[in-house]
Amino acid sequence: MGVRKAAITAVGHYAPDKILTNADLEKMIDTNDEWIRTRTGIRERRIMENGASSDMAVKAIENLLSRRNMSASEIEVIIVATVTPDMFFPATACLVQQKIGATKAWGFDLSAACSGFLFALTTGAKLVESGTYSKVLVVGTDKMSSIVDYTDRNTCILFGDAAGAVLLEPGTEDGYGIIDSKFYVDGSGGRYLCMTGGGSLNPPSHETVDKKMHYIYQDGKNVYKLAVKGMADVSVEIMDRNGLKGEDVAWLVPHQANLRIIDATAERMGIRREQVMINIEKYGNTTAATIPLCLSEWWECGKLKKGQNIVLAAFGAGYTWGATYVKWSLVNPQKP
Ligand code: UT7
Numbered sequence: 637m638g639v640r641k642a643a644i645t646a647v648g649h650y651a652p653d654k655i656l657t658n659a660d661l662e663k664m665i666d667t668n669d670e671w672i673r674t675r676t677g678i679r680e681r682r683i684m685e686n687g688a689s690s691d692m693a694v695k696a697i698e699n700l701l702s703r704r705n706m707s708a709s710e711i712e713v714i715i716v717a718t719v720t721p722d723m724f725f726p727a728t729a730c731l732v733q734q735k736i737g738a739t740k741a742w743g744f745d746l747s748a749a750c751s752g753f754l755f756a757l758t759t760g761a762k763l764v765e766s767g768t769y770s771k772v773l774v775v776g777t778d779k780m781s782s783i784v785d786y787t788d789r790n791t792c793i794l795f796g797d798a799a800g801a802v803l804l805e806p807g808t809e810d811g812y813g814i815i816d817s818k819f820y821v822d823g824s825g826g827r828y829l830c831m832t833g834g835g836s837l838n839p840p841s842h843e844t845v846d847k848k849m850h851y852i853y854q855d856g857k858n859v860y861k862l863a864v865k866g867m868a869d870v871s872v873e874i875m876d877r878n879g880l881k882g883e884d885v886a887w888l889v890p891h892q893a894n895l896r897i898i899d900a901t902a903e904r905m906g907i908r909r910e911q912v913m914i915n916i917e918k919y920g921n922t923t924a925a926t927i928p929l930c931l932s933e934w935w936e937c938g939k940l941k942k943g944q945n946i947v948l949a950a951f952g953a954g955y956t957w958g959a960t961y962v963k964w965s966l967v968n969p970q971k972p
């Protein structure tokens with residue numbers, strides 16, 4: 637046996653029932669279905685009406701635990717990637733720990749916006765590789781509707797609510813699991829995608845609320861340019877340094893922010909559309925949840941197969957971006 641690698645041994649997800657369609661948005665703001673679909677690929681998104689990010693995380697974890705036939709008391713670490721924590725503190729990981737009854741676990745939140753799940757996945761994998769922990773939960777959960785201004789057509793069409801979770805355990809076979817990651821941050825991009833109110837810089841006040849500083853601000857064009865380049869460059873970098881060609885990659889699992897960014901990334905990697913996990917039309921951009929939501933849905937319908945090479949890629953606020961190479965090790969669910 638070579639170096640101990642962490643492997644994804646279970647997946648789960650949750651998306652709230654309430655659907656907000658492009659037609660619904662047409663009644664709220666000056667937009668139209670055609671513009672939204674052609675510019676972004678989004679048709680509808682989900683909205684969490686009652687409950688917070690921790691509640692969606694709990695449902696995704698319950699889905700995972702039931703599929704794995706495992707009790708929450710076996711979990712040792714919980715890492716929650718989110719930009720919409722229930723509160724500034726305590727950490728959402730603590731709330732999740734209590735709600736699922738993970739009596740032996742410790743945990744923490746990780747903030748890297750749309751790259752949050754990938755940063756958390758590698759962090760969790762390192763805890764497993766170190767030999768210290770054997771059951772690490774990595775969760776991406778975001779209730780984006782809680783920070784979206786539904787009068788701002790530039791942003792409100794983009795985002796939705798969801799959660800996804802994976803379990804990391806020591807891999808049992810050489811060459812399988814979380815093989816490699818490459819990440820970047822560039823703080824000079826911070827001002828193009830941010831929420832400026834409510835923190836220690838601009839503590840909440842009537843003024844910050846009047847100025848709508850508690851909502852997402854995005855300079856879409858700037859983010860778009862950097863996202864296309866960042867996600868494609870880092871995906872090609874991770875392929876090159878692991879000797880992968882387009883035909884070797886079974887699945888690209890991209891962050892779902894914009895179908896045009898996804899297509900540009902796939903093209904640079906030499907990957908066909910059919911090899912790309914895309915569900916942006918159903919959920920929009922769910923920030924930290926997009927990638928585990930894809931993994932869980934694709935695994936559920938039997939399309940993720942043991943031994944496949946998959947590349948996960950993300951770009952988000954910060955700027956933050958990166959890619960992770962995974963040799964998939966989880967066996968398909970039995971199909972009836
Ligand atoms: O997940 C984190 C990372 N985030 C991203 O990766 C998002 C990156 N950015 C984008 O995906 C795109 O920039 C958007 C989808 C946000 C916008 O697409 P765009 O092609 O860059 O459009 P734009 O902002 O340049 O706007 C083009 C036009 C403007 O009108 P004028 O100035 O040309 O008359 C906008 O006012 O479209 C207008 N517009 C809209 N029209 C109908 C903007 N939003 C809307 C809307 N409906 N919802």
